[in-house]
Amino acid sequence: MEERTVQLTENGKVIAELPIKTGTMGPSTVDISQLYQQTGKQYFTFDPGFMATASCHSAITFIDGEQGKLLYRGYPIEQLAQKSSFLEVAYLLLNGQLPTQNELDTFTHNILHHTMINESLKMFYHGFHYNAHPVAVMIGVVGSLSAFYHDSINVYRQESRIISAHRLIAKVPTIAAACYKHSIGEPFIYPDNKLSYCGNLLRMMFAVPCEEYELNQTAERALDLLFILHADHEQNASTSTVRLAGSSGANPFACIASGIASLWGPAHGGAAEAVLDMLQEIGNVSQIDKYIQKAKDKNDPFRLMGFGHRVYKNYDPRAKIIRDTCHKVLNEFSNTSDPLFELALKLEEIAVTDDYFIERSLYPNVDFYSGMIYRSLGIPSNMFTVMFAIARTVGWVAHWMEMISDPRHKIGRPRQLYDGAVSRDYVAITER
Numbered sequence: 001m002e003e004r005t006v007q008l009t010e011n012g013k014v015i016a017e018l019p020i021k022t023g024t025m026g027p028s029t030v031d032i033s034q035l036y037q038q039t040g041k042q043y044f045t046f047d048p049g050f051m052a053t054a055s056c057h058s059a060i061t062f063i064d065g066e067q068g069k070l071l072y073r074g075y076p077i078e079q080l081a082q083k084s085s086f087l088e089v090a091y092l093l094l095n096g097q098l099p100t101q102n103e104l105d106t107f108t109h110n111i112l113h114h115t116m117i118n119e120s121l122k123m124f125y126h127g128f129h130y131n132a133h134p135v136a137v138m139i140g141v142v143g144s145l146s147a148f149y150h151d152s153i154n155v156y157r158q159e160s161r162i163i164s165a166h167r168l169i170a171k172v173p174t175i176a177a178a179c180y181k182h183s184i185g186e187p188f189i190y191p192d193n194k195l196s197y198c199g200n201l202l203r204m205m206f207a208v209p210c211e212e213y214e215l216n217q218t219a220e221r222a223l224d225l226l227f228i229l230h231a232d233h234e235q236n237a238s239t240s241t242v243r244l245a246g247s248s249g250a251n252p253f254a255c256i257a258s259g260i261a262s263l264w265g266p267a268h269g270g271a272a273e274a275v276l277d278m279l280q281e282i283g284n285v286s287q288i289d290k291y292i293q294k295a296k297d298k299n300d301p302f303r304l305m306g307f308g309h310r311v312y313k314n315y316d317p318r319a320k321i322i323r324d325t326c327h328k329v330l331n332e333f334s335n336t337s338d339p340l341f342e343l344a345l346k347l348e349e350i351a352v353t354d355d356y357f358i359e360r361s362l363y364p365n366v367d368f369y370s371g372m373i374y375r376s377l378g379i380p381s382n383m384f385t386v387m388f389a390i391a392r393t394v395g396w397v398a399h400w401m402e403m404i405s406d407p408r409h410k411i412g413r414p415r416q417l418y419d420g421a422v423s424r425d426y427v428a429i430t431e432r
Contacts, residue, residue, distance in 0.1 A: 006030055008039075015039050025062050029054045044415045050235075056243065057406065060093060060398050061234045068314040072232060073097070081321045086227040086391075087111060087197050090169060093232055093398040114170035115191035115200065117178075118148045125182040134179040134386050135264045141175050142168075143257035153251040155404050164252045165397045172256075172393045173197070176386045177204035183382070198223040201390070206378065219377050222329050223387075226370055229318040230388055232395030233311075238262040238269065242396045243403050244412040252400055259396045260389045266305075269392070272371035272384040275306035276340070284339045285346050296356055306368030307351055308361060318366035326369040333376040344372055 008016040016038040022028040032045050047053045062071040070077040073092050080089055084098075091099045091107045099107060124144060128137045145167070146153050152163040178188045181204075189204045199220045207213035233239070241262040246255040263269030282291045294302040309316050330341055348364050351357045374384050403409050 061232045063234050065311040068317045070317050086224045089228050090394040110166050111170045112193045137179045139260050145253040146251045173201040227391035230391035246400045247412040269385045269388040271367040273381045275371040276381040278305040279340045309365045315363045316365040322369045329376045
């Protein structure tokens with residue numbers, strides 16, 4: 001098959017001929033890696049926010065934003081959400097194929113038996129103020145793991161990568177639960193490896209030593225489903241951060257800590273927390289009309305959080321999946337007099353019927369529903385990003401492993417369009 005190319009011309013003269021690369025799905029890409037050399041070191045490309053730039057080869061996740069499609073390793077998210085479990089999805093993302101029963105049993109055993117953290121790590125939490133944001137604590141503790149598990153940080157050994165991957169997926173829930181316990185002044189709860197991944201997390205967060213803890217299966221399944229939906233989302237800001245950090249050969253614990261830091265932003269993993277902040281600002285149902293008009297006014301800084309999506313130009317497929325679970329959780333766990341839940345449901349009703357929202361595809365997204373589910377389960381809003389980080393750790397690790405094992409990978413080094421001062425001479429301070 002003849003290779004396709006595009007030509008870049010200047011004043012009628014061809015200054016570069018660039019190959020076109022085509023994947024199995026999605027738009028083709030113009031390979032600009034030799035542009036600088038072909039143009040005599042005269043030109044870079046300019047693409048703030050990487051809106052039209054493919055930074056890597058990847059076989060993990062595919063998104064079709066126009067069609068509202070999300071695939072993990074080729075499997076539709078709808079099928080995985082209905083038929084799979086989070087740890088099975090984790091295996092799929094890491095290994096590229098769905099596991100056999102024996103493979104899943106072995107993988108589950110490996111994960112659940114790495115859930116303990118070094119006892120010395122518990123002392124780290126006491127170095128943080130009691131009201132420190134849990135994400136800040138989590139970044140510090142996850143980053144410190146390389147000081148405890150330095151036996152497996154040689155990123156160029158496959159066995160070390162696998163062990164580090166299992167340790168991260170296993171220990172992040174334990175670290176996250178300890179962040180929560182520290183914030184409310186309760187003793188840390190050790191993991192119980194007889195429980196499921198999500199059941200263990202719920203117990204570590206909400207059990208206390210003086211009482212027997214009863215695990216609620218509705219809560220366990222809702223959390224498992226949310227984690228499946230949040231496990232990966234292609235080359236988003238935090239995943240790209242993990243890849244960029246990892247491109248230098250940094251240890252995996254440092255890379256995942258950098259991903260958590262990126263996730264913290266309100267435009268990314270902090271979106272679910274921002275939804276609750278927005279609901280609290282609106283206050284109650286009587287204020288909805290006022291705030292809807294503010295949202296429609298392009299000159300008003302107020303924005304409705306949890307509606308629409310940068311990638312999906314149609315309905316967020318994850319929101320379709322989680323909506324019914326959200327309503328089920330609200331009915332079972334919520335205080336029906338909570339004005340925020342009443343307000344959220346009214347906003348949902350408006351968003352799917354108001355022409356303004358429909359024309360702009362401003363439908364409720366996964367963050368809108370996940371925030372309500374977490375609140376129903378008793379998880380405070382400052383823990384929402386932490387919960388997101390637990391799920392997304394699987395995707396980050398999968399991308400990190402894919403990148404490190406790819407012989408084509410290079411250290412990330414973006415270029416810039418410099419528009420600062422031209423060369424000038426230093427002037428002594430007495431002469432300025």
